[in-house]
Amino acid sequence: MGEVQTARLIDGTAIAAEIRAAAIPAVQAFTNAAGRPPGLGIVLVGENPASEVYVRNKVKAGADAGLWVDLQRLPAGATLDELLRLVDMLNRSERHDGILVQSPLPDAMGRGASQRVFDAIDPDKDVDGFHPVNVGKLVQGRAHLKPCTPSGIIEMLDRSGIEIGGRHAVVIGRSEIVGKPMAMLLLQRDATVTVCHSKTPGLPSVAARGDILVAAIGRPGFVTREFVKAGATVIDVGTTPVRDRATVERLFAEGSARREAFAKRGSIVVGDVHPSVADVAGALTPVPGGVGPLTIALLLKNTLAAAEARRR
Amino acid sequence: MGEVQTARLIDGTAIAAEIRAAAIPAVQAFTNAAGRPPGLGIVLVGENPASEVYVRNKVKAGADAGLWVDLQRLPAGATLDELLRLVDMLNRSERHDGILVQSPLPDAMGRGASQRVFDAIDPDKDVDGFHPVNVGKLVQGRAHLKPCTPSGIIEMLDRSGIEIGGRHAVVIGRSEIVGKPMAMLLLQRDATVTVCHSKTPGLPSVAARGDILVAAIGRPGFVTREFVKAGATVIDVGTTPVRDRATVERLFAEGSARREAFAKRGSIVVGDVHPSVADVAGALTPVPGGVGPLTIALLLKNTLAAAEARRR
Numbered sequence: 001m002g003e004v005q006t007a008r009l010i011d012g013t014a015i016a017a018e019i020r021a022a023a024i025p026a027v028q029a030f031t032n033a034a035g036r037p038p039g040l041g042i043v044l045v046g047e048n049p050a051s052e053v054y055v056r057n058k059v060k061a062g063a064d065a066g067l068w069v070d071l072q073r074l075p076a077g078a079t080l081d082e083l084l085r086l087v088d089m090l091n092r093s094e095r096h097d098g099i100l101v102q103s104p105l106p107d108a109m110g111r112g113a114s115q116r117v118f119d120a121i122d123p124d125k126d127v128d129g130f131h132p133v134n135v136g137k138l139v140q141g142r143a144h145l146k147p148c149t150p151s152g153i154i155e156m157l158d159r160s161g162i163e164i165g166g167r168h169a170v171v172i173g174r175s176e177i178v179g180k181p182m183a184m185l186l187l188q189r190d191a192t193v194t195v196c197h198s199k200t201p202g203l204p205s206v207a208a209r210g211d212i213l214v215a216a217i218g219r220p221g222f223v224t225r226e227f228v229k230a231g232a233t234v235i236d237v238g239t240t241p242v243r244d245r246a247t248v249e250r251l252f253a254e255g256s257a258r259r260e261a262f263a264k265r266g267s268i269v270v271g272d273v274h275p276s277v278a279d280v281a282g283a284l285t286p287v288p289g290g291v292g293p294l295t296i297a298l299l300l301k302n303t304l305a306a307a308e309a310r311r312r
Numbered sequence: 313m314g315e316v317q318t319a320r321l322i323d324g325t326a327i328a329a330e331i332r333a334a335a336i337p338a339v340q341a342f343t344n345a346a347g348r349p350p351g352l353g354i355v356l357v358g359e360n361p362a363s364e365v366y367v368r369n370k371v372k373a374g375a376d377a378g379l380w381v382d383l384q385r386l387p388a389g390a391t392l393d394e395l396l397r398l399v400d401m402l403n404r405s406e407r408h409d410g411i412l413v414q415s416p417l418p419d420a421m422g423r424g425a426s427q428r429v430f431d432a433i434d435p436d437k438d439v440d441g442f443h444p445v446n447v448g449k450l451v452q453g454r455a456h457l458k459p460c461t462p463s464g465i466i467e468m469l470d471r472s473g474i475e476i477g478g479r480h481a482v483v484i485g486r487s488e489i490v491g492k493p494m495a496m497l498l499l500q501r502d503a504t505v506t507v508c509h510s511k512t513p514g515l516p517s518v519a520a521r522g523d524i525l526v527a528a529i530g531r532p533g534f535v536t537r538e539f540v541k542a543g544a545t546v547i548d549v550g551t552t553p554v555r556d557r558a559t560v561e562r563l564f565a566e567g568s569a570r571r572e573a574f575a576k577r578g579s580i581v582v583g584d585v586h587p588s589v590a591d592v593a594g595a596l597t598p599v600p601g602g603v604g605p606l607t608i609a610l611l612l613k614n615t616l617a618a619a620e621a622r623r624r
Contacts (some may be wrong), residue, residue, distance in 0.1 A: 101406070115452070135451050136444030139492055166511055168518075174499055180451055183495075187486055187507055192518060194506040195499055199478055206480075206504060 007234070007281040008171070011041035014154075016293035019260060023300055027066040030307055037068040038307035040299075041096040043086060046076030046106045055102050061296045062171055062256065068304055070096065070114050080109045084120050089298055091122040092256050097307035098127035098301065103177075124310060127302040130176065134197050137179055141188050144309060145302050151181035152294030153235055154189065154212065162212070162233050162283065165190035170210030172203070172223065172272075178216040178237055186212070189244035221251045224274045240273030319546070319593035323373055327471050328464075328605035332377050337527055340379040342619055350619035351380040352439065353408040355398060358418045359430055360390030367414055373608045379615055380410065385601040392421045396432050410439035412611070415489075429604035436622060442488065443612035446574035450493055453500050456621060457614050462494035464606030465526065465547055466501065473532040474524070474545050474595065477502035481521030484535065486514070486585075490528040498524070514552055515539070523608075533563045536586045550584030551602050563587060 010141040013149060031037045040062050042080035053073065062069035085103070099121050105113045112276050126134050129147040137143040148170045157164055169191040173179040183193045196206050198217075207227040217222045228234060233264055243249060243266060252258040252275060262268045271287030278284055285291055343349045352374050356367050367383065374381035384398060395413070402411045411433050417425045430442040438446050441459040449455040469476055481503040485491040492505060499505045508518050510529075519525055519539040527535045528549035540546060554560060555578060564570040564587060574580045583599030590596055597603055 107590075115454075132448030132452060133445045135448030136446065137448075139446060139447050139451060140488055141511045142427075158389055166513055176452055180496070181514040183507075184492070187492075187509075190511040192506065192512040193509045194504065195495075197499075197502075200504040290542075 004172070007278045010156060010160050010283055010285045010290060010292040012232075012285055015156055016297035017091075018159065018298040019155065019294075020300060022062065024065060024302055026172070026304055026308075028065065030304065030311070031066065034307070034311060037066055039068040039070060039093075039095045040100065040303045041070045041090045041093070041097040043072045043083070043099070043101040045074045045078055045083060045102070045109075048104065051102050051104070057255065057292075058100070058296055058299060062300060062303070064116050067070050068095065068302065076106050077108070078106075080113050080116065083113075083117060083120075083264050087120045088119060091120075091125065097125060097310055098206060098303035099125045099256055101129055105166075111148075113303060125306055126298055127306055129302070131176040135176070135181070137213070138208075143170075144146070146201045146298075147177060147181045147305060148295045148298035148302060149178050149237060149291060152298040153182065154185050154238075154292060155283070155298065156235070156291070156294050157182055157212070160233075160277050160283065164212065166192075167211040168192045168209055169212040170194045170207050171205060171214045171215065171216065173216035173218075173249060175216065175239070178214075182216065184216055197256070217272050219272055220247060220270035221272070221274040223272050223277060225276050225280050228277050228280045230280055232280075233283040234273055234281040235286070235291065236271035236273040236285050236287050239269045239287060240271075241291060242265055242270045243267045313537065317617070319596040320591045320595045322468060322472050322595055322602060324468060324512035324597055324602040327468055328584060330465065330471065331606075331609040332373065332612060335377060335506070335609075335616055338405045338616055338620075339381060342616065342623070343378065348407060348615065348621070349378055349380045349605040350409050350615050351382060351400045351405075351407045352410040352412065352615045353382045353384060353405070355384045355386065355395070355402075355411070356391055357395060357414070357421075358387045358414065363414050363416070363485035369604075370412070370608055372474045372610060374615070375613060377612050379612065380407065381597075388418050389420070390418075392425050392428065395425075395429060395531055399429060399432045399610060402503050403432075403437065409437060409622055410611075410615035411437045411442055411545040419548045437618055439552040439611055439618055441493070441614070447488070453499070456568050457618060458497070458610075459489060459493045460492050460601060460610035460614065461528075462497050464550075465494065465603060466497050467610065468597070468603070468606050469545070472545075475595040478504075479523040480504045481524040481526065481527065482508065482519050483518060483526045483550070484539075485526075485530075486523055487528065490526075490600055494526055515601070531584055532582035533584070533586040535584050535589060537588050539567070540589050540592045544592075546585055546589055546597070547603060548583035548597050548599050551581045551604060552583075553579055554582045555579045583624040584597065592602055 059069045090096045101117050121129045123133045131147045135308050171182050171187040174197045186193045199285045204226040208229050212233045214235045220240045402408045413429050429532045435443045435445045441457045457490040481498040483494050486509045493506045495507050520541050524545045528545045532552045560574045
């Protein structure tokens with residue numbers, strides 16, 4: 001011990017570019033055969049600034065890959081019924097192969113609104129993989145459309161030469177969007193899987209059993225060195241916008257690129273993993289430029305897969 | 313160490329009787345209001361001896377609780393299409409609130425037959441909870457009909473005063489029927505959950521981290537003392553028929569009740585947990601008389617719940 005190792009950074013931007021590049025010939029083949037490109041409908045309700053950024057990135061990446069991306073906006077004051085009518089219209093549309101409704105929805109729509117909307121999306125167009133029938137098929141190891149973030153992480157591990165089978169994977173966080181489907185996908189790949197969360201006693205020592213550690217809790221810098229087994233692969237799913245100077249100064253060293261970005265923009269996106277983990281981990285995904293680009297690349301893959309399945 | 317403790321035996325038969333007794337007034341209320349009892353259709357294909365026993369127990373328990381149980385038999389040579397037609401008939405029947413197709417199906421029906429049949433059952437009548445939409449809702453914490461064995465185990469822990477929240481639960485086995493839904497239910501109850509399996513290296517020491525250990529692998533006596541943390545609660549889901557004298561003699565002491573039962577019948581059902589675990593565990597479910605009766609009690613509860621939901 002006492003020896004400082006520097007984790008290999010897993011370049012999510014480069015891996016995502018590989019995936020997108022590999023998808024382009026298939027997108028073109030579909031377009032030639034169908035006489036139209038694969039179509040993705042993205043619904044954005046209101047003006048959440050983080051959602052604006054995510055949606056802009058999805059629209060751009062889709063268009064760059066040759067998809068037809070149809071951004072449908074509803075005002076912040078839209079009702080759930082209006083949103084459900086829009087989803088119904090997209091379900092019935094010939095040109096929309098995939099449908100994505102950006103979360104979160106405005107609070108005024110009520111607590112169960114997201115689930116009602118996900119339930120309403122045609123499972124064959126559900127490129128987020130949130131419809132219960134797609135969740136069930138994921139558990140059963142036969143999902144056609146899998147949630148983009150966890151399946152992007154699997155792709156990332158595979159393309160980085162990190163073995164999954166026989167390893168102990170620890171997932172911190174049990175959300176429907178990341179934690180639970182991540183656990184299922186790792187299990188299907190023969191990892192031993194532990195899911196822990198805010199109610200786990202001794203969380204750092206449980207996490208430190210992981211050969212692969214996935215942090216998906218949305219707490220900037222929460223996962224410190226003591227959570228990490230030496231040499232482990234650490235996947236940081238967190239993307240919390242931080243506007244508070246004290247937090248940035250606590251997490252990042254003076255003169256670091258992150259501090260400079262903060263000085264310039266007054267806000268940066270921060271992951272769940274503390275920068276000092278780089279001294280312990282064997283491999284690590286950065287934020288930004290880690291999991292985020294993979295999520296978008298997998299959205300394109302899902303849209304293409306949905307389009308191809310609908311033509312069959 | 314060195315001190316021998318004797319695990320408290322969790323009496324599944326008694327707990328199941330409590331659950332059934334509590335259900336009877338609701339069954340009667342339904343019957344009075346609907347003018348007919350809740351109806352359960354059980355489909356049995358072929359003559360698998362273990363299935364015959366399970367089905368007989370289900371029919372008897374259902375009838376004792378006041379359900380109408382309709383056992384539909386198909387010959388071993390029935391085709392998948394014939395079975396699917398029968399399921400379709402039960403789906404459309406007014407009197408059948410729940411439908412259960414006993415596994416396993418004859419091999420001649422092909423590899424994907426079970427899943428095709430589970431997919432065909434009306435999710436509102438799916439008292440086994442195996443339809444993908446019910447699996448998905450289970451993951452999302454909003455299932456109406458949950459798989460009977462894992463939800464029976466949760467009931468058993470609750471009624472035995474064994475805390476789940478904040479504990480480390482280890483599930484050995486990752487089947488669709490027990491392992492995976494068990495992990496999801498334990499997670500929803502705030503346990504930290506590890507799922508391990510045949511590809512887990514160092515399985516005994518991983519299992520020995522569990523405050524609650526669920527063994528669901530179908531290997532008689534596989535879980536020995538070294539798998540068990542002192543004082544842990546051990547849930548034995550295994551029910552493997554054993555006809556081999558050497559196995560019985562290896563597992564059970566001379567003069568024990570299990571040896572006598574074997575001498576009398578030439579076959580006994582054996583769990584996954586080795587008898588010596590009783591010296592280490594804090595609480596333990598026996599086989600038989602542990603999880604099995606709970607599974608049946610939960611089947612009755614699910615049938616009643618399905619019947620009530622269909623009347624709403």
